[in-house]
Amino acid sequence: MNRYFKEVLDAHVLIQNWLGDADAHADICEKLLSRFSPKFSMVTPGGALLDFAALKAFFATQRGARQGLNIEINGMQIIAENERGATVIYKELQQLPGQEATLRFSTAVFELDHDGYAIWRHLHETSLPQT
Secondary structure (H helix, E strand, C coil), X not given: CCHHXXXXXXXXXXXXXXXXXXXXXXXXXXXXXXXXXXXEEEXXXXXXXXXXXXXXXXXXXXXXXXXXCEEEEEEEEEEEEECCEEEXXXXXXXXXXXXXXXXXXXXXXXXXXXXXXXXXXXXXXXXXXXX
């Protein structure tokens, strides 16, 4: 599997485990945050701009905040790729038990660290209507 697709999937497993389980071990959050560049930026579905410090603060307070969260990723495509990283698009379906699912379209920019691992440099999420 393409390393960038694998990173999208692996990161979302950690997000699901952290947000969806009040008993999640603290190392899940540490593993999750280690995947993001210190220069990370994000545009949220609501249009807010976050940096790495804001992302870290968000996750620090969200253990189990979305109990039972399920995340499905599909439609991954490489938009651009070079020796320093890649841009990937994908759709993300999030669902909480007993609630309507939400769908978002995401564009992620990855850079490779000095060991060749893909790290998140930028993420732009847009809410999509359910069809």
